[in-house]
Amino acid sequence: MAPHPPLFPPAAFDRAGGLPPCEPSRFSSNPTFDLAFLKAAFDGDLRFVKRGARVVGRGAEGRRLAEMLGAVRDGYGNGLLHSAVLGGSLPVCRYLVEHLRMDVDDVGPFGGTPLTFAIGRRNVDLVRYFLDQGADVHRVNHSGTPPLHLAVGEEGSCEIVELLLSKGAYVDALNLGGTALHIAARHRRDDIMKVLLDHHADHKIALGGTGYTALFIATAMCSLKCVKLLLEAGADVDGACKETPLMIAATAGSTDILKCLVLAGADANIPNSLGRASIEIAARSGRRENVEILFPVTSQIPSVRDWSVDGIITHVKSVRPVKKVMLASAKFRAHEAFKNGNYYAAAHIYREAIELDPGDATLLSNRSLCWLRYGDARLALKDAQALRMMRPGCPKACYRQGTALMLLKEYEKACGAFLDGLKLDPGNVEIEDGLREALESLKLYSSSPGED
Numbered sequence: 001m002a003p004h005p006p007l008f009p010p011a012a013f014d015r016a017g018g019l020p021p022c023e024p025s026r027f028s029s030n031p032t033f034d035l036a037f038l039k040a041a042f043d044g045d046l047r048f049v050k051r052g053a054r055v056v057g058r059g060a061e062g063r064r065l066a067e068m069l070g071a072v073r074d075g076y077g078n079g080l081l082h083s084a085v086l087g088g089s090l091p092v093c094r095y096l097v098e099h100l101r102m103d104v105d106d107v108g109p110f111g112g113t114p115l116t117f118a119i120g121r122r123n124v125d126l127v128r129y130f131l132d133q134g135a136d137v138h139r140v141n142h143s144g145t146p147p148l149h150l151a152v153g154e155e156g157s158c159e160i161v162e163l164l165l166s167k168g169a170y171v172d173a174l175n176l177g178g179t180a181l182h183i184a185a186r187h188r189r190d191d192i193m194k195v196l197l198d199h200h201a202d203h204k205i206a207l208g209g210t211g212y213t214a215l216f217i218a219t220a221m222c223s224l225k226c227v228k229l230l231l232e233a234g235a236d237v238d239g240a241c242k243e244t245p246l247m248i249a250a251t252a253g254s255t256d257i258l259k260c261l262v263l264a265g266a267d268a269n270i271p272n273s274l275g276r277a278s279i280e281i282a283a284r285s286g287r288r289e290n291v292e293i294l295f296p297v298t299s300q301i302p303s304v305r306d307w308s309v310d311g312i313i314t315h316v317k318s319v320r321p322v323k324k325v326m327l328a329s330a331k332f333r334a335h336e337a338f339k340n341g342n343y344y345a346a347a348h349i350y351r352e353a354i355e356l357d358p359g360d361a362t363l364l365s366n367r368s369l370c371w372l373r374y375g376d377a378r379l380a381l382k383d384a385q386a387l388r389m390m391r392p393g394c395p396k397a398c399y400r401q402g403t404a405l406m407l408l409k410e411y412e413k414a415c416g417a418f419l420d421g422l423k424l425d426p427g428n429v430e431i432e433d434g435l436r437e438a439l440e441s442l443k444l445y446s447s448s449p450g451e452d
Contacts, residue, residue, distance in 0.1 A: 044089030211241030
């Protein structure tokens with residue numbers, strides 16, 4: 001239902017125990033035993049796993065045995081290796097890989113492999129083990145995400161990032177138009193950013209079709225540490241985008257970053273798409289201190305009669321902003337970014353548009369969709385909830401909310417959101433499909449063993 005699947009495997013990552021039901025494999029007619037087999041792998045019960053291998057294998061050896069064991073899957077598509085990783089059992093993984101010769105790159109839900117599952121669990125020992133066993137560090141999942149991208153994020157691990165890079169992971173691999181460096185900047189992970197830069201990550205790469213470099217994103221996220229690291233690495237302080245990091249810092253009122261960029265030689269005289277210099281942006285944001293920082297490095301603007309800090313602030317307050325032009329520009333740029341698959345950039349630009357026209361529900365709906373496409377369900381849900389408050393009778397708001405809740409695996413709440421949408425728009429096929437999937441997921445999740 002969602003345009004892009006989540007970056008990590010489904011519900012089992014945060015399950016307290018148990019696995020979803022499964023259908024009989026082509027080598028077994030006993031789904032109850034298969035489920036017990038998978039649960040043993042999940043629980044780290046090596047004795048039962050060995051017994052299960054004998055029962056399912058029926059005397060087979062080598063590749064044939066590995067094939068038969070590989071066919072045992074739960075309702076999500078997790079195999080024995082995936083289940084063992086989700087349970088965190090290194091001994092079971094060793095037995096399955098080294099003794100039974102199961103495929104170390106076995107593909108599970110959403111194209112996830114044992115390695116990416118281990119990354120998702122932040123299990124350094126398992127990540128190291130699979131890498132030592134030759135796991136493919138370049139294999140992408142169904143959303144095109146390589147393992148390195150999965151290891152970088154809000155809860156990412158420096159040690160896992162270093163392990164992947166030591167095994168040849170491409171530091172500048174792209175996904176959704178961005179590199180691991182972009183992700184580190186977005187999540188303000190200066191520790192991971194340092195690791196990437198130490199491995200010669202290219203800070204010049206911009207999100208496809210935008211010009212948004214890691215420095216631009218770090219500035220937008222108000223991460224002074226990330227900005228300093230990038231500048232020390234030689235990042236272009238002005239970038240190749242119509243909006244410079246200096247403009248972004250001026251808009252956000254990030255005084256420390258503004259100082260840092262100015263000291264690094266940022267050009268304060270570059271105008272934005274509306275012809276405004278950074279000092280005018282800072283003055284419009286109401287930050288006198290920032291105007292004072294920019295004043296010495298800004299050339300006099302002809303339209304400002306009194307060329308002083310107070311004169312600039314007074315001038316900006318007296319000039320009526322060309323709101324319609326700014327809004328039209330933001331909408332166009334957001335549309336282009338979305339069309340090119342740059343969902344993070346599009347969401348950022350929609351924020352500008354929303355600030356200009358807070359009452360436009362379409363802008364909020366579009367930004368929620370951007371976050372869904374980017375894979376950030378929490379931000380998508382936040383926008384969907386705001387949209388429902390703004391437009392209680394909007395079925396699309398319910399659909400956006402339900403889709404976000406599905407990605408968050410809150411299936412019961414998703415059902416409620418889709419039902420609300422159908423009450424507003426009976427017969428809406430898109431919402432009906434969403435409700436059907438939510439009900440199926442809820443049934444599957446609720447019937448799993450180990451649930452209260």
